[in-house]
Structures are given as C-alpha cells and as structure tokens.
Amino acid sequence: MLENIDYQAIINDILLPWGSKILMALVIFFIGRLVAKGIVRVTEKVLGRSKLDTMIIGFITSILSAVLILIVIIAALEPLGVDTTSLVALIGAAGLAIGLALQDSLKNFAAGFMLILFRPFKEGDFIEAGGATGVAEKVSILTTIMRTVDNREIIVPNGNIFGNNITNFSARDTRRVDMVFGIGYDADLKLAKQLLCEMLENDERVLKDPAYVVAVSELADSSVNFVVRPWVKSSDYWPFFFDMQEQVKLRFDEAGVSIPFPQMDVHIQQ
Structure with a gap:
C-alpha cells in the first residue's frame, strides 16, 4: 500500500510550498523582531536626549514595543495565507472581550497614562x-x-x-520639621526655650526665611511641651530631625533641664 504513495507529489505539492511559506514567516518574524527592537532603542535614545523624564521615556517605549511586536506577528502570518484583514478584526473583537474581562488592567493602563501626562x-x-x-x-x-x-x-x-x-515629599525644595519636646514642671521654662533657640540658630541647615517657631504648646499631664518648627531643605529633613533629637537630650542634660517621663501620683486614704 505504501508503494502506491507518490512521495514526489507530496514533496512538490505540500512540503515545498508550505515549507517555503513557513520559512518566510519565520524570517519575517525574526527580522521584524530585530527591527522592532532597533526602533525601540533608537526611540529611547532620541527621547533620552530631550528633557523628558526617564519614566515617561520608559512608558512610551514599552507601548511602542508592544505595538511593533503585534505588527510583526500579523506580517509573519500573511505568507501562511492568513487573512490579516479578518485577523485584525478578530483581534479587535477579542480585544474588546478581553477588555471587558480585564477592566482592572485597563483601569491601570489608563491610570498609568494619566500619571505620565x-x-x-x-x-x-x-x-x-x-x-x-x-x-x-x-x-x-x-x-x-x-x-x-x-x-x-x-x-x-x-x-x-x-x-x-x-x-x-520631594516636590518642594523646603520642608518644615515639626517636633515636640517636653520639660518637667519644675524645670526652668525660659532656659529651655533659650537652649532650643540657640540650637536652631547655630545649625546652618535651618533656613532664616521662613523663620522658625519655638513656643509652649501644651501644659500636659506630666510635662510642659514645646513645639519646635524650623524650615530646612527637603534633602536635610531626616538628618536634621535625628540630630535634633540627640542634641536636645544632650543640651538639656548639661543645663539640668529635666525631660520627664509619664508618671502618676497615687494618694491612699485610710
């Protein structure tokens, strides 16, 4: 039965035509993908020379890459006899169906576009x-x-x-540092305020304009609280904040200004 098979006809009528079509489709796909990557790289370099933020450049190139790959796939299917016009329509319909199913993803895509815009x-x-x-x-x-x-x-x-x-937190060049320091009720109020002002005056990171604020904000249960609100550069915010915590403790200890901890007096009646 195998002797009746015309192998030459199979090769001529099936293998050679389809083999050449498949080979052509693969060539188009791989070359197209290389070209797409090249276009994306060139676009990235051109945009990089502009004043655009790198996040905008990355967003644009990622969309461009996805579109170009889709075009390459459609072009690679054409030698195989696939009706690309119908395929595009099918992709559009499938995209609509997928879009309805993936509303959150579309929401994230739209939000990403708005963030870039x-x-x-x-x-x-x-x-x-x-x-x-x-x-x-x-x-x-x-x-x-x-x-x-x-x-x-x-x-x-x-x-x-x-x-x-x-x-x-980085949008503005300057930031106000809000701090609260408490002293005991028996501590020297004026001395504590003087020490706080001296520390701010002697720190080069504290801006002269706007002026800092040092004021009594609260007569609390266990302490008299000062609000200390200097302005510094945004880049100095955390280094200044941490240094200030340490310096206040050291200066208050040297001057004998007590920093109380929460406490309660209990009176027992017989």
Whole structure:
C-alpha cells in the first residue's frame, strides 16, 4: 500500500510550498523582531536626549514595543495565507472581550497614562501613594515600581496610585520639621526655650526665611511641651530631625533641664 504513495507529489505539492511559506514567516518574524527592537532603542535614545523624564521615556517605549511586536506577528502570518484583514478584526473583537474581562488592567493602563501626562511625581521623588511609601523608580504600562528606604521593591498598580491621594515629599525644595519636646514642671521654662533657640540658630541647615517657631504648646499631664518648627531643605529633613533629637537630650542634660517621663501620683486614704 505504501508503494502506491507518490512521495514526489507530496514533496512538490505540500512540503515545498508550505515549507517555503513557513520559512518566510519565520524570517519575517525574526527580522521584524530585530527591527522592532532597533526602533525601540533608537526611540529611547532620541527621547533620552530631550528633557523628558526617564519614566515617561520608559512608558512610551514599552507601548511602542508592544505595538511593533503585534505588527510583526500579523506580517509573519500573511505568507501562511492568513487573512490579516479578518485577523485584525478578530483581534479587535477579542480585544474588546478581553477588555471587558480585564477592566482592572485597563483601569491601570489608563491610570498609568494619566500619571505620565500629569506627572504628579518623577523618577527619584520620595512619595506616599497607593498604600506604599518609597522612591519612585518607574511607571510601566500597568504598575509603578517603588523602592523603600530599606531597599525593598514595591510594585503598586497604577489605578491604586492615581485613584487615591499622592503625597510627594520631594516636590518642594523646603520642608518644615515639626517636633515636640517636653520639660518637667519644675524645670526652668525660659532656659529651655533659650537652649532650643540657640540650637536652631547655630545649625546652618535651618533656613532664616521662613523663620522658625519655638513656643509652649501644651501644659500636659506630666510635662510642659514645646513645639519646635524650623524650615530646612527637603534633602536635610531626616538628618536634621535625628540630630535634633540627640542634641536636645544632650543640651538639656548639661543645663539640668529635666525631660520627664509619664508618671502618676497615687494618694491612699485610710
């Protein structure tokens, strides 16, 4: 029975035509993918020479890469006899169906576009958004990548960020440091205020304008509380805050100004 098979006809009519079509499709796919990568790299370099933020560049190139790969796939299917016009229509219909099923992903995509458009933060800004706090590193199509102060990576959906409050601690050049220091009721009030003012006057990081504030804010249960509110550069915020905690304790100890701890007097009646 095998002797009746015309192998030459199979080769000529099936293997050679389809083999050449498959080979052509593979060539188009691999060459097209290389060309697409080249276009993305060139676009990235051109945009890099502009004043655009790197997060905007990454967002644009990621979308461009996805579109070009889709075009390459459609072009590679054409030698195989696939009706690309119908395929595009089919992809559109499938995209609509997938879009309805993946509403959250579309929401994140739209939010990513809005973040790039309005730019509430840029790369390197320290922000609080989407329930996370850290340095913004990248806005991709669906997510934003943040790095915490202890070097952990947090990936937050764009929809969670754009749909909620965004606090950008790096947006302004200066920040006010709000601190509260308590002294005992038997301590010298004027001396404590003088020491606090001297520490602020002698610290070069404290800005002259706006002026700092040192005032009694509360007669608390166990202490008399001072509010201390100097202005510093945003980059000096945490170094100044930590130094101030240490310096106040040391200076108050040297001057004999007590810093009380919570306490309660108990009177027992017979």
